[in-house]
Amino acid sequence: MRKGLIGILIGAALSLSAPVMAEKPSFDNYVIGLKEEGATKGIDSLLLEQAFDGIRYRERAVKADRNQPEKRLTLDEYIPRAVPDWKVKKARRLYDEHYTVLQRIGEEYGVQPRFLVALWGVESNFGALTGNYNVVEALTTLAYDGRREAFFRKEVFAALTILQEGHIAPSDMKGSWAGAMGQCQFMPSSFISFAADGNNDGKKDIWTSKPDVFASSANYLKNAGWDSEYTWGRQVKVPEGIERELSGLGQDKAKTLAEWEGLGIRRMNNTSLPDVDINAWLIQPDDEYGRSYLVYGNYQSLMKWNRSHYFAIAVSHLADRIKSG
Template sequence: MRIFASIAAFLVFASANLGAWAQSEIEAMAEKPSVPVFAEWLEGVRLEARERGISQATIDAALSDIHPNERVVELDRKQPEFTQTFEQYLEKRVSDIRIKRGREMMVKHRDSLRKVAEKYGVQPRFIAAIWGLETNYGAYTGGMNVVQSLATLAYDQRRAAFFRKQLFAALTIIDEGHIAAADMMGSWAGAMGQSQFMPTSFNAYAQDFDGDGRRDIWTTEADVFASIAYYLASHGWRGDMTWGRAVLIPAGMSPTEGDLAQTTPPKSCGRALKAHSKSLDLADWQKLGVRRLNGEALPEAPFAASMVQPGSTEGRAYLTYKNYRAILSYNCSNLYAMAVGHLADALKSAE
C-alpha cells in the first residue's frame, strides 16, 4: 500500500508540475509573435510591393525562386571580433600595393575624377580612397544576390524592420531600371556596387553623372565617383580642408578625459565619436602645447578640430576636422576613417 501511495503521490506531483510547465510554455509562446513560414511571409512582401507601386514584372523577376540563405544568417550571427591593432589595421588596408594601384587608377580616371571634384567639391584623392577601401577600386563588389540576402535578413526577425526597408528600396532600384534583378549583386548584408551603398543610400545619394538615365554604381566609374562625392558633400564635406593630421601632444594629455572630454557626442555615430575629445579651434590646441609631428606650430587656419588617439604610440594623436565626420558617416568606425585619410594622403601626388 505504501508503494501505491508513493506512486500516487508522485503522479499527483508530476501532474501538477507538468501542468505548471505547460502553462509557462503556453504563456511564453503567447508573448512571442508568431513567425509565418517563409512562403507566406514572402507573399506578404509581394502584396506590399504592389501596394507601393512596384510593377508586377519587377516583383516576378526579383522575388521568384527566393528562399532564405542560411549562409547570410550565419554571417550575420558570427561577425568576427575585431582583434587587430590600429597599426595592423592601417598596414593591411593602406598597403603599398593598394597605394600603387590607387595612383594608377587615379591617372586612368583623372578626367572623370576632376570633373566630379569640380561639381561636388570633394578632392579626387578622397573619392579614390573610399573606392579603394570599399571594393579595391571596383575589383570586388560582392557575389551574393542582394534581394535574396535582404529578404533573408528581413525574415530572420533580428533586424527585420531595417532590412525590410532595404528590401523595398532594392525593389524600387530595379523597378526604376538602374539594374536588372539578376545583376543586383553585393555583400551578404546588401551593400552594393563599387561604392558599397545600401539600397536606401543608393536612392538618396547615387548619381547619374554620365547622363544615360541610369545610376550605375556597378559598372560606370563616373557614376561611382559622383555617388561617393555626393554622399560626402551631403554630409558636410568641405573642399578647402583635409581630413586631419597626426600631431605631437604634451606628456600627460588624455584627449578624451577631464576637461578635454567630449561629454555629449552626436547621436549619429556616437560610439565612434566617444573616442574623440571636444572640439576646439586649432589656435586653442596650439595653446595647449599640441604641435605638428615635426615640432612646428599648427596651421593658422580657422578650423575646429577634435582629437582622437586610436594607436598605441604614446605622445601622438590625431586632430580631425569636419571632413573626418563626413567619412564617419560613410562607415562609422574611427579605424576606417583613419584608413581613408591615410590612403588619401598617399594618393595626393596622383591628383
C-alpha cells in the same frame, strides 16, 4: 482526488490566459508577405516575381551577420594592411587614368577627387570586391532572420524601388552578404538618397559605371557636409598627461588649432600646427598610447559614411598618399 482536480482546473485556466505566441512563418510564406506588401507600395507585379524568383534562405548571410570578427587590430597593424603600397600605387594610376572625369565631378560636388579614389579603393578595392550575393535574397534572408528585421525589411523595399526605376536588372543586382551594393558599397536606402548619374545616361549604375560611382560618392560626401577648402586632419604628437576627456568627436570637444597648440599638441615632425582658424577634434582610436589625430569637419563626413575610425583613417591615409605621389 480533490487536490488533483483543482490542479487540473488551475492548469487549464492558466493555459487559457497565457498569450499565444504566433508561429513564425516559413521563409516561402515570408516572401509571399513581402510580395503582397510590395504590391501595395506600387511595385510592378511582374517585377516582384522576377526579383523574388528562386530566392532561398541564405544561411551564410546570417552567419556573417552574427559572427563578425571581434579581434581588433591596432591602427599600427591595420593601416599597412588596409592601405598597402600596392594599393597606393594602383590608386595613383587610376587617379591619373580617370583624371578628367574625376576633376569634373569633384568640381561639381565640391569634393577633392583624391578622396573619391580613396573611398573607391577602401570600399571595394577599386571595384574588384563588390560581393556576389543576390541583394534581394540577402536582404530578405536577414529580414526573415529577425535580429534586425525592421532595418533589413526597409532595405528590401528600397532595393525593389531601385529595380522599378530601371537602374539595374534583378539578375545583375549583386552585393555583399549585408546587401551593400556596387563599387561604392551603398545600401539600397543610401542608393535612393545619394546615387547620382555621373555620365548622363539616365541611369545610376554603381556596379559598372565609374563616373556614376564617383558622382554617387561625391554626392554622399557633399550631403554629409564636406568642405573642399580643407583636408581631413592629420596625425599629431600629444604631450604626456593630456586629459583623456578632451578626445572625441562631440561638438563640446571641438577646439581651434590655436587652442590645441596651446595644450602642447604638435605635428609629427614637432613643428607648429597650421595657422588656420578652423575647429578640430582630438581622436585616439586605440588609447592614449596609440596614434593620435586632429581631425576636421571632413573627417566627420567620412564617419557618416561608416561609423568606424579605422575606416575613416584608412580612406584619409590613402587620399594623402595619392596626393603625395
